[in-house]
Amino acid sequence: MWRKTTEKYYRHLRSNKPAYSLYLSVGNQILDDKYSLGKSLTNNQIQRLASRGPQFNSINVVLTSSDVAVDGFYSSRCGTHGSLVSKSSHVKGKNYKFAYIWVGNSETQCPGYCAWPFHQHIYGPQGPPLVAPNNDVGVDGMVMNLASLLAEIATNPFGNGLYQGPASAPLETASACPGIYGKAHPGYAGNLLKDPATGASYNAHGANGRKYLVPALYDPSTSSSRQLTESPENQQEFLFQYHKGSLLTGKISINLIWYGNFKPSQRAILSDFITSLCSPKITTNQPSVTTWWKAIDKYYHAINSNSLLSLSLGTQILDEKYSLGKSLTSHQIQRLATKGYQKNAINVVLTASDVVVDGFCSSRCGTHGSLSSSKIAPVKGKNYKFAYIWVGNSETQCPGQCAWPFHQPIYGPQAQPLVAPNNDVGLDGMVINLASMLAATATNPFGNGYYQGPASAPLEAASACTGIYGSGAYPGYPGGLLVDLATGASYNAHGANGRKYLLPALVDPSTSSCSTLV
Secondary structure, eight states: OTGGGGHHHHHHHHTTSOOOOOOOOOOOOOOOTTOTTOSEEOHHHHHHHHTTSOOSSOEEEEEEOTTOEETTBTTTBSEEEEEEEOOSSOBTTBOOEEEEEEEEOOTTTOHHHHSTTSSOOSSSOOOOOOBOTTSOHHHHHHHHHHHHHHHHHHHOTTSSSSOBSOTTSOBOTTTTSTTOSSSOBTTBOOSOEEOTTTOBEESEEOGGGOEEOOOOEEETTTTEEEOTTOOTTTOOOOOOEEOSOOOOOEEEEEEEEEESOOOHHHHHHHHHHHHHHHOTTSOOSSSBHHHHHHTTHHHHHHTTOSOOEEEEEEEEEEETTOTTOSEEOHHHHHHHHTTSOOSSEEEEEEEOTTOEETTBTTTBSEEEEEEEGGGTOOBTTBOOEEEEEEEEOOTTTOHHHHSTTSSOOSSSOOOOOOBOTTSOHHHHHHHHHHHHHHHHHHHSTTSSSEEBSOTTSOBOTTGGGTTOOSBTOBTTBOOBOEEOTTTOBEESEEOGGGOEEOOOOEEETTTTEEEOOO
């Protein structure tokens, strides 16, 4: 049933003409259990291995075991596909063009990247991993990646078939739907079938009683993903919704706590951003930071709130001597947050590029929460509940994760990075993450406001639109943006003092869809 989805591509191309089809069968299986080319392989060596199989009407699949390192494995890919001409070994005196695939077993190298959702994800929301249907995280992960590449080699075997985005970094039949296995959202694989005997998650039955998890495929007739388990009768929609809790309201000051070494010019980038949020008349150029922030009002209107949120730039505190060291725990971040005023406040802790924070880069670029001053230090004898945010400068630690699209991404399509509008990859990345955290703090300050998915790993106002900055965005492409003709920098919002910023899309609560400035 899953494979038959690819037939839509053939019908889509042929229109009213008779459609071509693809028929697959299991061919030869060749064992190389003595590692004839060693345990560290180049792309050329993968191709050499692929040429060992028959080269006429074939897809030769190279499968490497968990102790074999392959160029690019997990740093940018879990497998690959391509085509070769049988130059080195002629088949009955003739040369044939044949397809090949390589997939690696990620169990000991990168299961959080190449075997998710059967292992804790390397980045993003940290929901519990699912039970693998064949009780083998590495091989069940290989099934998902092999399925993806088989679908892609069928529909784009020579690089000029069906794909999305640039030919140098194409999103194909399955890779255009990353992380989608049921009715899904980032960090959540979707509603899946579950084996009552083992607790394993799956969405497809196979031969010999096997169960498998196979990826969603791009439907060429609708330009959307198709999941096997999608069924309006028995599948719950995981919509972005309000959970009956409080939103942040009233006059709130944003206090900035600078931890570590920041140049004055770097502090100005962020403080100008906060000023841009707070002062509607700071710029007449559109689209503006103020316009972006006004979209938050929709959340209050949707629940008929009589009170909105009014922000102002508060105090700025410098801790340039690293009073708690250069390696911080989450508890220490909270201690730093209490240095700011705790009544009607959002205290923002900003850590420098040489400060390591628990979870930074491995699962998050920033975080937000709330604290009670009673646990640390009452304010004038009274206890207040206040919001706090932490965002780190990723410039030297993980700019491909926390400052994309201003740096080459760690994983996925490797398109050229954009020019940062303030000429500082780390700080421009901090603006994106601080903007995301501010939107989340306003609309889900205490964990029971607006979010999507499970409360333990919520997708909030901006994180539900990960990687979307302009219209037409898709994985690896941030969308259509404005470009500064003088510098070549990409942006989507004007700010104070002639600044330009790139700000994330926000969920529109009235439509549960991502809304961009441009």
